[in-house]
Amino acid sequence: MSTRNRKSLFSLLTLSLLFAQAAPLRAQETARFAGSMFAGQQTTQQPAPSSNNPPAQTGAPAQGPQTASPTQSQTQQSTNPAAPAQGQQPAQPAVPPTAPPDTNLPAPQAPAQTAPAQPQPGAPGGQVQSPVGPSAPGRESVPTSPDAQLNVPQVAPDFKADEAAPFPALERVGVDMGEQRALSVQEVIALALENNKDIEVARQNVRAAEFDLQAARGVYDPRFQTNSYYERTEQPAASFLSGSSTGAVTQSGFFSNSSVQGLTPKYGGGYRLDFVNNRVTTNNQFAALNPQYPTSLTFSYTQPLLRGLGFDQSxxxxxxxxxxxxxxxxxxxxxxxxxxxxxxxxxxxxxxxxxxxxxxxxxxxxxxxxxxxxxxxxxxxxxxxxxxxxxxxxxxxxxxxxxxxxxxxxxxxxxxxxxxAENREAPIWGVAIVPSESVELAPPQxxxxxxxxxxxxxxxxxxxxxxxxxxxxxxxxxxREQTRPQVDLVASYGMVGLAGASNATASNPLAASSVDTRNRINQLIGIVNEQFPGSNLLPIPEPAVATIPGQLIGGEGQSLANLATNRFTNFRVGVTVNLPFRNSxxxxxxxxxxxxxxxxxxxxxxxxxxxxxxxxxxxxxxxxxxxxxxxxxxxxxxxxxxxxxxxxxxxxxxxxxxxxxxxxxxxxxxxxxxxxxxxxxxxxxxxxxxxxxxxxxxxxxxxxxx
Known part of the structure; x- marks a missing residue:
């Protein structure tokens, strides 16, 4: 077939298609014209052109609520526009209808003569009225149409955008397309592990746990404590031996107590070292040293024997x-x-x-x-x-x-x-990322x-x-360790030092009375020897004068020296038991x-x-x-x-x-x-x-x- 024949055949097919599309339009126009000719001569009421409600059937009872779906007569009318609807048979017109002069449509054929429908009694104007009765059971509240079910209001009807409006600038927001950065999967992962906030939080959690471990180990760090103060006391004298001639004993001085204590890493033991260094001044006339410098150094250790020996809180x-x-x-x-x-x-x-x-x-x-x-x-x-x-x-x-x-x-x-990205100010936000990794990855076998x-x-x-x-x-x-009884071994060892200045005004309250007693006893011994020759009782000799040892005379340095020589010591060993009855x-x-x-x-x-x-x-x-x-x-x-x-x-x-x-x-x-x-x-x-x-x-x- 030549090109001209193909064009002619194609044009013929196109015209046939156009005529086929126009045929329904001509049929609808013919139906509308026939309806206008028969208006007013029908025995039943015709529905409005814009209405979807079908005309009432003559003598037919109501079958529930009306719906928006087309009736059988409407279906037939849409198929054959020239056929009248069932139940709407028009009477024979007086003059046969003719086509309007301004149209080329053929004149519609007059319908066959039929007897007019008998109107129902009581119907005004001879119109047929459908009887009103109860609806079918179970269908009283059923909506009859999608519009009744949804009841959706119309919003922006017939909306159309402006076709002549210019297109907005099509660009990447905040990204400079001229600056691109090629990244592979490995490079992206490295950036994420370095800058990702979740990774940073996890990294900080690890550091916090490291400090927690360091803090837990710090329980074995030795602790130093010192307590230094000045004190002056004045106590009323309640005894002749109080040593006060004013009715009150006054004592003042500087006191210093220092200690080092801690725990041992094994076996749950604890140690303590106490050092005391004081300077005391008093008005007690019986004090041989005034002022005096007492010092002491004591070491004590507590070792659990049951609870805490194998495992303790630390x-x-x-x-x-x-x-x-x-x-x-x-x-x-x-x-x-x-x-x-x-x-x-x-x-x-x-x-x-x-x-x-x-x-x-x-x-x-x-x-x-x-x-x-x-x-x-x-x-x-x-x-x-x-x-x-x-x-x-x-x-x-x-x-x-x-x-x-x-x-x-x-x-x-x-x-x-x-x-x-490291933060919202990172330069990568303004860069276009170009993936450089190969798309085809081998699946694992x-x-x-x-x-x-x-x-x-x-x-x-x-x-x-x-x-x-x-x-x-x-x-x-x-x-399990806490369920055992607590039995602790307690031991201590201490050294004491003392020094001071000799008190020249000090006196012994028993010295004067002892001299009188010795003299009277010696007199009695003499009388006995005279009355009983041969008894040969010896008189009580005069006691030696009491003196202060030379190593105690001195100041604070002498007291520390006496402490260092370990001349004066004390020692103690004991057991402490703590046993709950039920230990619940x-x-x-x-x-x-x-x-x-x-x-x-x-x-x-x-x-x-x-x-x-x-x-x-x-x-x-x-x-x-x-x-x-x-x-x-x-x-x-x-x-x-x-x-x-x-x-x-x-x-x-x-x-x-x-x-x-x-x-x-x-x-x-x-x-x-x-x-x-x-x-x-x-x-x-x-x-x-x-x-x-x-x-x-x-x-x-x-x-x-x-």
Whole structure:
């Protein structure tokens, strides 16, 4: 067939299509004209042209509430506009109707003569009235139309945007497209581990746990304490031997008490060293040294024999602090794994968003090519001008997809920047990130049992569970120790020193009375010797004068020297017993730790089960994503072939523009689905790394524990 014959055949088909579309319009116009001719001559009331309510059936009872659906007569009327509705038979007109002079429509045929319908009694104007009766049971409150059910008001009717308004400036908000930064997955992960706020908080938690351990060990640091003061006291004399001639004994001086005490790291013992250095002045006339300098040095040690010997509160605090440090290390490792997974997801989301933007732009480009192709076919007479409008509408639809894809790019990039930026002032916020990682990642080939065993060995959550179990063991050990009786060995050893100035005014209150007594006794001895010769009793000799030892004469230095010579010492050894009768508190605490042990064991089993579910789902997700990728690739290849074939059919006159545009849309969707399947596979691989606990090893991240 020649080109001219094909054009003629195509023009004939186009005209036939136009006439076929115009036939219903002519039929409707004929029906309206016939209705106007028969108006006022029908025995039943005709509905208004704008009303959807059907006319009442003659002599028919009401069948429930009326609905907005068309009746059988309306259906017939829409099929054959010239046929009158059932129950609305018009009477024979006096003059046959004719067509209006300004139309080319044929005159409608007069309907057959029929007997007029008998009006119901009581109906005004001879109109048929439907009897009013109760509705069918169960249908009284049922709405009759969607409008009655929803009752939605009209909002912004006939809204249309301004087509002539200029397009706003299409740009990335806050991003300089001229400044781009290519980043791989490893580089993004490194930035996140360095700057991410969650990682920084976890790192600070580790440092806080280190200080907690240091504080717990500080319980063994020796503690020095000193107490120095001046004191003056005045006590009333209540005895002749008080040594006061004024009725009150006055004493003043400087007092200094210093001590060093601490705990031993093993066996729960405690030590204390006390040093006393005073200077005392008094008005007591019996004081041989005034002022005097008493000094002393005492060492005491307390050693538990039962409770606290093997394990005490100090060692408990240190061991728990160590475990808490291990716990924060495990939590830091878990936070690092979660951050790595989130960064990988955000990275592949950005890859998909950028690639999807490119696909949508390619769709716009292909649509514009199709527009030019349609224009050429219209110029050749093979397409109607409306096909150009269809291609332009396709371009507008794809342009909307471009704008949506651009918004997705902005959101995905901001999400990734939020994970890697140091703060809101970081320079990376104004840079366009360009992913440089290869999209095609090899899925892991591992069996379920191997993946499960690795997960049970490497998941940070299980490490945290192990630390919790070890802390509970420490609590059990301490609680059992507290149920034992407390028996402590107490020992002390002390040295005393003294020196002072000799008191010249000091007197011995017994010295004068002892001289008189000795003289009287000697007189009696003389009388006895005279009365009884041969008795030969010896008189009491005069006692020697008491003197102060020379080593006690001196000042503070002499007192310290006497202390250092260890001439005056004291020693004490004893046992202290503290035995509660029931010790209910310690027993209850031990029971609590045993219950915690069972709880931790149950939680461990639950955690292992959840990890098993996690590994199973992650491995299945990888395999499913891989299968979806293969299917999406096949669908994309088929869509490309269908689109190319549909274009060739259109050129040959065997297809329509609608089908070509439909194939074009399907191709754009298939390309996006293929990329989505690839990025979903990459995210599934990242999720599998997290589930098995090897995200750090797979991404070459090393965590150093100090």
């Amino acid at each position: 060692r408990r605090s240190i061991e728990i602090a160590k475990k808490n440090l291990s716990l924060t290390d495990a939590q830091f490792r878990q936070r690092a794994v979660e951050t790595i997974t989130n960064v990988q997801r955000a990275y592949w989301d950005l890859v998909y968003a950028l690639r999807n933007l490119q696909i949508q732009r390619e769709a716009v480009r292909d649509a514009r090519k199709q527009l030019e192709h349609n224009k050429r076919l219209v110029g050749e007479g093979m397409l109607a001008p409306i096909d150009v409008v269809a291609a332009e509408a396709q371009i507008s639809g794809f342009e909307q997809s471009v704008y949506s894809a651009l918004d997705d790019v902005n959101r995905a990039e901001n999400n990734l920047k939020n994970l890697v 591992v069996a379920l049992d191997d993946a499960m065993q690795y997960a049970l060995k490497s998941r940070p959550e299980l490490l945290s569970s192990d630390v919790a179990r070890e802390i509970n063991e420490i609590e059990q050990r301490f609680a 508190t310690a027993k209850a605490q031990l029971g609590r730790t045993l219950v915690d042990k069972e709880r931790i064991h149950t939680q461990r089993e639950q955690l292992e089960q959840l990890i098993q579910v996690d590994v199973r789902n992650a491995l299945q997700q990888v395999k499913t994503a891989e299968s979806r990728l293969r299917a999406a690739a096949s669908a994309r290849a088929a869509s490309e072939q269908q689109y190319a074939s549909e274009q060739r059919k259109l050129d040959a006159g065997q297809s329509t523009v609608f089908l070509v545009l439909e194939r074009q849309t399907q191709l754009a969707t298939a390309r996006g689905n293929e990329l989505r399947a690839q990025t979903e596979l990459n995210k599934a691989i990242a999720e599998f790394q997290r589930a098995t606990g090897n995200a750090l090893e797979q991404n070459r991240v090393e965590i150093r524990v100090r």
